Amino acid sequence: MKIIGPDELVFGVDSVEACAAFIADFGLKHSGEKDGSGFYEALDGTGLSVYRKDDPNLPPPLPTNSMLRNTIYGVEDQETLDQIRAELSKDRQVRIQPDGTVEAVDDMGFALGFRVTRRRKLNLLPERINSPGAAPQRGFNEIGANEDAEALPRTLSHVVYFVPDAAKMEAFYVERLGFTLMDRFTGGGPFLRPALNTDHHTLFLIQTPEYMKGLEHFAFHMQGPTELMLAGSRMVKKGYQSFWGPGRHKFGSNWFWYFNSPMGTHAEFDADMDIFDDKWEARELPMKTEHSQIFLLEHREKWAPGG
Amino acid sequence: MSADTTRPLTDVVCRLSDLEDGKAYGFDPFRKGRDTVFVVRRGNKVHAYVDICPHYGSTPLPWKKNAYLTGDAQHIFCSAHGAIFDIETGVCVLGPCLGQSLTSVQVAISEEGEIRFFLEAHDKLICKPVVTN
Numbered sequence: 001m002k003i004i005g006p007d008e009l010v011f012g013v014d015s016v017e018a019c020a021a022f023i024a025d026f027g028l029k030h031s032g033e034k035d036g037s038g039f040y041e042a043l044d045g046t047g048l049s050v051y052r053k054d055d056p057n058l059p060p061p062l063p064t065n066s067m068l069r070n071t072i073y074g075v076e077d078q079e080t081l082d083q084i085r086a087e088l089s090k091d092r093q094v095r096i097q098p099d100g101t102v103e104a105v106d107d108m109g110f111a112l113g114f115r116v117t118r119r120r121k122l123n124l125l126p127e128r129i130n131s132p133g134a135a136p137q138r139g140f141n142e143i144g145a146n147e148d149a150e151a152l153p154r155t156l157s158h159v160v161y162f163v164p165d166a167a168k169m170e171a172f173y174v175e176r177l178g179f180t181l182m183d184r185f186t187g188g189g190p191f192l193r194p195a196l197n198t199d200h201h202t203l204f205l206i207q208t209p210e211y212m213k214g215l216e217h218f219a220f221h222m223q224g225p226t227e228l229m230l231a232g233s234r235m236v237k238k239g240y241q242s243f244w245g246p247g248r249h250k251f252g253s254n255w256f257w258y259f260n261s262p263m264g265t266h267a268e269f270d271a272d273m274d275i276f277d278d279k280w281e282a283r284e285l286p287m288k289t290e291h292s293q294i295f296l297l298e299h300r301e302k303w304a305p306g307g
Numbered sequence: 308m309s310a311d312t313t314r315p316l317t318d319v320v321c322r323l324s325d326l327e328d329g330k331a332y333g334f335d336p337f338r339k340g341r342d343t344v345f346v347v348r349r350g351n352k353v354h355a356y357v358d359i360c361p362h363y364g365s366t367p368l369p370w371k372k373n374a375y376l377t378g379d380a381q382h383i384f385c386s387a388h389g390a391i392f393d394i395e396t397g398v399c400v401l402g403p404c405l406g407q408s409l410t411s412v413q414v415a416i417s418e419e420g421e422i423r424f425f426l427e428a429h430d431k432l433i434c435k436p437v438v439t440n
Contacts, residue, residue, distance in 0.1 A: 015378035022370065065389040065402040162388075162403070212403040214388065239372045243387060260370040264389025 001083060001178035002076035003194035004117050005202040006156050007046050008039070009218055010070035011263050012053035012061060018262035019050045025238055026220075026259075026267055027152045027231060042220055045120045046074070046156035050263070059103070059111035066214025067264045071110060071159060072101065074117025076196060084114050087176055107172040108163045108213060122154060127224025127272075144226070151231035153220035157254075157270050158202045160216040166190065166207040173203060181282050183251045188287030191251055198275040200252035217258060217266035221273070225255045228271040232257040247296035250285070256293075316415055316423040320344075323420035326353065331375035331383070333358060337428040341367070344412055344424055345375050347383065347394050355414045355424060356397050360385045361407035383409065 013019045020036025028047055032038010041047035051058055051069075058069040075081060081102050088094050088104045095103040101115040128137035130144070138144060163169045166189040173179040179192040182200055189205035206216060222228040229246060236242055243266050245257035254273035258266040285291040317336040326332060326348040333342030345368070346355045358367045362385065369375050370386035377384045382400070383392040390402025397409035413425040 013378075014384070018370075018374070018378070065391060067389060208403070211405045212388070214403075216388065241367060241369050241371060241374075241386070243366060260367070260386035262370050262374065262386055264384070264386055266387060 001087075001194070002080040002196050003084075003114070003177060003179075004074045004076065004119065005046075005194060005197045005199070006071055006159055007074035007115070007118055008070075008072040008113075009048045009068060009156070009159065009215075010058065010072065011048065011050045011067045012055060012058045012069045013050050013067050013263055014053060015262055016050055016052055022240070022262050022267070023048060023050065025235065025240070028220075042153040042155050043124070044122050044155045045118050048156075048218070048263075059105075062109055062213055064211060064213050065264065068215040069111060070103075070113055072113035072115060073194070074119050075114055077116060081114055081116065084177070106169065108161070108165065108169050110161065119155065124154065124223070127226055147230070149227070149230060151222065151227045151234065153222060153231075153269070155221045157199065157219040157221045157268075157273065158204065159218050160204040160206060162208040162212045162214050162216055163189070163205050164208065164210040164213055166205045169205050179203065180278070182276065182280065183282050184284045185251070185287040185291070186284055193276070198277070200254070200274045200276060215265040217268050219254075219256070219268035219270045222269050222271045224271050228255050228257055228269045231269050232259075235259055245296070247293040250291055250294055251283070314413075314425040314427055317426055319421045319423055321422050323348075323351070323353070323416060323422060326422075329380050330373075332373050333369065333375070334424075336424060336426065342369075342372070344426065345369070345373075346414070346422075347376070349394060353414045353416065353422060354394055354397075355412040356383070357410040357412060359410065360387060360390060360404065361399065361409065362388060362390060362402075362404040 016036045023040045028040035028042055030040050037051050039047055039049045085094050085102050092104055101113045103113050106112055130136040130138055170190045173192050178195045182191040182193055184190045189207050191201035192203045193199055193201050232246055241260040243258040243260050248255050252273050254270040256268055256270050258268045261267045320334045320336055328348055331345055331347045333345045335342050342358050345358050346353050360366055360368050368385040375383055383394055388403045390399050390404050392399050392409055397411050399405050399407050415423045
């Protein structure tokens with residue numbers, strides 16, 4: 001199945017105003033309604049949308065307090081949409097929206113949408129590093145630390161669901177939608193990526209009791225670790241609550257920094273994730289804190305040495 | 308779970324007149340650099356809790372300073388995973404820590420309306436987390 005990755009997450013929220021302010025400060029650009037509802041996009045056109053939780057156009061909510069109402073995947077072409085429709089129609093209701101989006105519900109009740117991807121190909125500079133022993137990546141007199149640099153999320157990277165049956169859910173994504181298992185936390189869950197995505201994962205599942213079902217977090221890719229630090233520091237300075245990070249994960253190798261959000265889930269900046277092809281053999285580690293990050297830093301107020 | 312009133316009192320954190328009815332506020336009585344206790348005022352009652360969600364037992368609730376309530380201000384809200392709690396009892400009524408409680412903190416309000424907490428700096432401001440699997 002030529003699925004590329006999550007294009008859009010749709011939330012039905014408690015306070016559109018609070019979410020609008022948060023998402024704008026997170027760095028996504030609003031293209032929706034005056035009241036703050038609608039779509040917020042990253043540089044490549046992937047993004048989030050927020051609506052009031054009682055909006056009648058949203059799919060029904062999960063029977064928990066999760067505000068996530070839809071995960072919309074971008075696919076390569078109409079042929080892929082037809083394949084998905086045929087596959088899922090075998091055992092569940094599939095609806096086609098007027099714009100061609102194929103809608104269904106996965107095996108744990110998460111609403112899914114599939115459409116021809118709206119993500120744009122980006123052509124941007126990477127983070128450039130000067131490393132002894134290697135050719136410098138910045139020119140002479142070219143400054144790396146720029147406190148006024150823009151730090152805008154580039155693309156929707158991944159989502160993490162709490163699910164009461166991670167094995168069943170993994171089987172759904174792998175066997176029905178052609179996702180690949182990349183790595184696994186024993187007692188935790190699998191890291192999965194769709195066929196056309198080279199990132200370590202676009203979906204991670206965590207085994208939990210039924211009443212926890214929902215969204216643990218979503219993440220957007222930043223240019224690199226420096227941009228991630230800048231973006232996160234700006235959030236802290238604005239008074240937002242850091243949850244975990246900054247640090248670097250073992251599985252996926254991505255830098256991370258998570259924040260609490262009024263969408264009732266964590267918003268993560270990530271950067272420098274590993275990429276893979278079909279030759280990769282999945283690893284397995286126990287779900288322990290020591291395997292969750294290779295290091296973790298704690299943010300503190302700026303400081304300088306002095307006499 | 309209540310803190311007991313034989314504990315020493317913190318310094319005055321604010322006055323009752325500083326707290327708007329129906330709103331929540333975070334405080335850092337021990338200067339740890341982050342809010343560790345929050346209050347919700349309802350009429351002349353002030354409900355106070357340790358700013359730690361029982362879900363993981365070690366992480367704070369708000370998504371920004373003083374952001375502890377749902378949009379309609381009828382419940383306490385944990386912005387990590389959306390858990391909601393009864394304001395008067397601190398019990399989680401929906402969400403990942405269903406049935407667990409916030410740790411309540413006893414409040415002392417003087418005749419002049421000065422507010423202090425019965426709490427010690429070295430109090431373990433952590434609660435027993437929910438087991439996830």
